[in-house]
Amino acid sequence: MVEQRSLEVREQQLDAVFGALADPTRRAIVRRLASGDATVGELAEPFAMSFQAVSKHLRVLELAGLVERSRRAQQRPCKLRIEPLVAAGGWLGDYRELWESSFDRLDVHLTKKKGSAHA
Amino acid sequence: MVEQRSLEVREQQLDAVFGALADPTRRAIVRRLASGDATVGELAEPFAMSFQAVSKHLRVLELAGLVERSRRAQQRPCKLRIEPLVAAGGWLGDYRELWESSFDRLDVHLTKKKGSAHA
DNA sequence: TCGTTGCTCAACCATTAGGTTGAATAATAA
DNA sequence: TTATTATTCAACCTAATGGTTGAGCAACGA
Numbered sequence: 001m002v003e004q005r006s007l008e009v010r011e012q013q014l015d016a017v018f019g020a021l022a023d024p025t026r027r028a029i030v031r032r033l034a035s036g037d038a039t040v041g042e043l044a045e046p047f048a049m050s051f052q053a054v055s056k057h058l059r060v061l062e063l064a065g066l067v068e069r070s071r072r073a074q075q076r077p078c079k080l081r082i083e084p085l086v087a088a089g090g091w092l093g094d095y096r097e098l099w100e101s102s103f104d105r106l107d108v109h110l111t112k113k114k115g116s117a118h119a
Numbered sequence: 120m121v122e123q124r125s126l127e128v129r130e131q132q133l134d135a136v137f138g139a140l141a142d143p144t145r146r147a148i149v150r151r152l153a154s155g156d157a158t159v160g161e162l163a164e165p166f167a168m169s170f171q172a173v174s175k176h177l178r179v180l181e182l183a184g185l186v187e188r189s190r191r192a193q194q195r196p197c198k199l200r201i202e203p204l205v206a207a208g209g210w211l212g213d214y215r216e217l218w219e220s221s222f223d224r225l226d227v228h229l230t231k232k233k234g235s236a237h238a
Numbered sequence: 239t240c241g242t243t244g245c246t247c248a249a250c251c252a253t254t255a256g257g258t259t260g261a262a263t264a265a266t267a268a
Numbered sequence: 269t270t271a272t273t274a275t276t277c278a279a280c281c282t283a284a285t286g287g288t289t290g291a292g293c294a295a296c297g298a
Contacts, residue, residue: 011143019141023286024130027210034217038246053287055246060285074244074295083215091146092208095201098153144254159275172257174276179255193265193274 013065014091017084020064025049026057030066033080040076122179133210136203139183144168145176149185152199158193 020026029043040058044051058078061067065084070074139145148162159177163170177197180186184203188195 011146014146015141015143018137021210022134022138022141024134025286027130027133030214034214041243049286050288051245052247056286059246071295074242076245082214082217085211089208089211089215091140092204092211093203095149095153096208098201114295144256160273168256169258170275171259171277175256176278190265193272195275 010087013084013087016064017066017088020061020066020084020087023057025054025059026061029054029057029061030080030085033067033078037077037079040078043078121235129206132203132206135183136185136207139180139185139203142179144173145180148173148176148180149199149204152186152197156196156198159197168223202234 021030025032025047028046032038032043032046034109040055043058047054058067060070062069066081068079068081070079071077140149144159144166147165151162151165159170159174162171162177166173177186177188181188184202187198187200189198216225
């Protein structure tokens, strides 16, 4: 159940979540974590940047509530939390009716999306 | 017709759209425009900031493809374009399956989700 | 104990973002 | 023409962002 939160807090969460998703590296991290937990090192490996930079991105994701970091030995396994994604999707969903009703031709896009299920 | 776009361009569009939505003023503008077109002055009126600042926000929204500005007399009526919202929603939608299956374990949420399920 | 691994913290740098004010522009009204 | 209205442009400021490198720290393996 989603309990009541102040509008302000919810707005701040949306700031954080949309802001976190506004970076391609962070979206790639989210994508990666969607297929399973990973350590910072594992997450950093594919990127042409220092792991410190990736660690910073993880902190942004963590502040947005999208990532949870625990401890196991020297490692900090990261786990994706989807609730903020739901919140963001919910905000966008408020406009779904608008675009579905007044822009029927956009059904084309939705259909295309189904075909190319990867971003 | 919408032709094929490179992944890179799509990534940049997502950068722009999520970035545009990461600001509460801009989300409020989107919300306002969802209920109908408006001029810059009308859009600026509710905010405690200069209309130049609002004009800047509109430019960000415009660069993200979310707003289209035309001319009518001295005014620049703004119109919401929803296609980028669809793109953002589509990206989030790629994870819907993930979060639906994870809510599955709590099966309370699954029932809620199914009510609004849509491709 | 000592060295290595995995990561964070701190300082720094360049760029961008969000705001301000003041001037410029373009269309309308007088 | 001149004035007014609606908006943008330009310059500026401050703070935040995204990256770097180097040091520090905690946990493990030898």
